[in-house]
Amino acid sequence: MRMHPDVLHLTLLLLFTNLLQPTYATAKFTVKACVATSLTDSCTLQTVGTKIVAQPVDTSSTKCEDTVDQKGSVTWADLILPVGKVLLVEVQTKVASQTSGGGFFVRPSRKTREWGKPTVANKKASFYLADKGQFSVEFASQEYWQAEPALSFDALMLFVNPELVNPVPSGATVISDSDSSALVDLGPNKNYVFSADNTYDWGADKVFKVHDNTEIHFEAGAHVRARIVQTEKKVENVLISGYGTLDTHYDLEPDVVGVSDDATHQTIGIYGKNIRVVGLTIVNTNPTCAAWGYCLNINANWSPIGVAGDPFEADELQDQTMPAPTYKTRQAHCQEKNMDDSDNTNFDNCPTSHEDGQTVSFVKCMTWQMGQDGINAGKYGTVENSFVRVIDDAIKPWDSHGVYKNITIWQQALGWPINFGWWNWNQPDLGTVVEDIYVIHNHNWHTSAGWPETASGQCVIGGIYGSGSVKSGYKLKNIYVETAASCAVGLEISKSAYSRHPTADGCVGSIVGIEIDGLFFDEEFKTGTGYGNYLSxxxxxxxxxxxDLSGEIKNLKISSNVAGRGLLVSDFTVVAGVIGLDLSKAVDGQAVGLEKYVLYEGKNTYVGAGAEVETDVNGVVVGSVLQCLERCHCDWSCDCVVWDAVGGECSKRQGGGNFGI
Structure with missing residues (x-):
């Protein structure tokens, strides 16, 4: 029987109930949702199931530098948004310290703030979500993110997804949860499904090795403690799809080629062409300290084809022998050069354009330790409509002709949200586009003075580049940073970078013609001692x-807006080898105008004189009345502001209308 579309979508919402894993903590939020026709329409709210993961390392009994003091938890729910509809959502926090008294945000606020007026109470709020994406629901003030408690925040993420274009094929093989083999081959030429009814936890690391023309589907709510890899050959036409969870939970047996060598230390790590990953939530819940491994790497440009008996070690690219190490003759997959800089002659199953390149969409990546990086889709790869919350580098545009767009990033206490690379093998690296990136939080002000040990700190964009590849023609556009950040750009080129692959003569490539068109910060930098915006x-x-092998930064253009002002040369430490730096002020096309508010000149409002809550009891100094309005417009608990034009003090209020003096 064909179901009515609205009934079908409601059913999909209900499928996400009762998904709390028994190994997870007690639920900290309740979530209800329903499908409505417009931002003014009502519908019958239904309870939505949530999952929750907390810091997996027991930091009370284990001294683990790799957690960098990051604690807290993340609760999340997967929702389906039909085309042409909106979601009405009701959220209640059970976290004792969370109330709307200091503010209520649904980030990225630049997306949500025009979606109607929410109803906000002390610990409950209802609101509309009018587009697909990944949204952080926060009962907390804007200023909360400038202090240490932010590292232990209990978060709620709502993942609003489209209907899957590729449903589970009829006749797909249900993957067994009782097979005790440590390694299972999937394919070639077969379809598989992880069932939501099965318990996919084998008590040890489990690896599924994928082959050509293979589809792997996750039923909604399926939770699989395993990894999906293929680094011993290049494959084609692989689809990994569904609104389930892939969880790296157990220690990896060291140095098994194609299973757990350093090239395969990924939750998803595959070489080949036409690789698609859609909808999946990828988490790392390993409770062991220093359990490194990336969420997703496709055609990683720093790792070789696996060879039996000779496992690849990442420290081969950390050798500080000068001017350059003698690299092993390791076979490239799709890189133009092998690791020893000899020519690669085998490009079978390598992408040649975006038509047969990699696609990563509506994927969510969450980790808890340094060394657990985010997403890299490789040459001709596209990452779109995805979410990354990691404690190391988030997105990694390290290769030619990549596209990274409409990505929400929650950067924890280490790493760069947008990392420009470390140890790329030597080949051209050009023409990548990074656009519409929403950095909702950036906790690396906590570590910028010491991680890494360089004056570049950890800015929103940057890295310590030690590759012989010349990086050129990258275009970055519309990068939005909503809360406290230590700096904008921290970029250093160094022949002695911690991770490096210089030429045989010890040369490192220049970074040429990078254009950053629109780098926006809602507030001034949270500065400290010994770090900041840095170029060398x-x-x-x-x-x-x-x-171009002299290791220079040439013709870097940065158009920026930091709380109403553009970056100046005086904002940077510029050391050496920086030629043609071009700085300008960016115009924020999404800025709030005075026309959205009514001016009551010479008036005030506070509790007892119109306002119900004085969100800012003492006020916050900002640069202009427009910046004051921005603070209110992003905060869904805010109804009006009091602006002191003389001192620049901005005070948010909830309620208001019967004004005092």
Whole structure:
């Protein structure tokens, strides 16, 4: 029987109930939702199931530097948004310290703030979500994110997804949860499904090795403690799809080629072409300290094809022998050069354009330790409509012709939200686009003074680049940073970078013609001692390293807006090898105008004189009345502001209308 579309979508919402895993903590939020026709329409709210994961390392009994003091938890729910509809959502927090008294935000606020007026009470709020995406629901003030308690926040994420274009094929093989094999081959030429009814936990690391023309589907709510990899050959036409969870939970047996060597330390790690990953939530809940491994790497440009008996070690690319190490003759997959810089002659199953390149969409990545990086889709790869919350580098545009767009990032206490690379093998690296990136939080002000040990700190964009590849023609556009951040751009080129792959002569590539068109910060930098915006090329290149192998930063253009002002040269420490730096002020096309508010000149409002809650008891100094309005417009608990034009003090109020003096 064909179901009515609205009934079908409601059924999909209900499928997400009762998904709380028994190994997770007690639920901290209740969530209800329903499908409505417009931002003014009502519907019958239904309870939505949630999952929750907390810091897996027991930091009370284990000294684990890798957690960098990051605690707290993340609760999440997967929702389906039909085309042409909206979601009405009701959320209640059970966290004792959370109330709307200091503010209520649904981030990225630049997306949500025009979606009607929510109803906000002390610990409950109802609101509309009018588009697909990943949204953080926060009963907390804007200023909360400038202090240490932010590292232990109990978060709620709502993942609003489209209907899957590729449903589970009829006749797909249900993957067994009783097979005790540590390694299982999937394919070739087969379809599989992880069932929501099965318990996929084998008590040890489990690896599924994927082959050509294979589909792997996750039923809604399926939770699989395993990894999906293929690094011993290049494959084609692989689909991994569904609104389930893939969880790296157990320690990896060390140095098994194609299973747990350093090239395969990924929750998803695959070489090949036409690789698609859709909808999946990827988590790392390993409770062991220093359990490193990335969420997702496709065609990683720093790792080789696996060879039996000779496991690849990442520290081969951390050798500080000068001017350059003698690299092993390791076979490239789709890189133009092998690891020893000899020519790669085998490009079978390598993408040649975006038509057969990798696609990662509506994927969510969440980790808890440094060394647990985010997403890299490789050459001709596209990452879109996804979410990354990690304690190391979030998105990694490290290869030519990549596209990273409409991504929400919650950067924890280490790493760069947008990392420009470390140890890329030597080949051209050009033409990648990074656009519409929403950095809702950026906790690396906590560590910028010491991680890494460099004056570049950990800014929103940057890295310590130690590759012989010349990086050129990257275009970054519309990067939005909503809360406290230590700096905007921290970029250093160094022949002695911690992770490196210089040329045989010890040369590192220049970074040429990078354009950042619109880098927006809602507030001034949270500055500290010994770090900040920083630019440096290689300070002492070898005599044979000339031209684009001299390790210079050339013709970098940055159009920015930091709480109403553009970045100036005086905002940067510029050391050496920086040529043609071009700074300008960006115009924020989404800025709030005075026309959205009514001015009551010479008036005030406070509790007892019109306002119900004085959100800012003492006020916050900002640069202009427009910045004051921005603070209110992003905060769904805010109804009006009091602006002191003389001192620049901005005070948010809830309620208001019967004004005092």
């Amino acid at each position: 090329g290689e300070t002492s290149p070898y005599g044979t390293c000339t031209g």
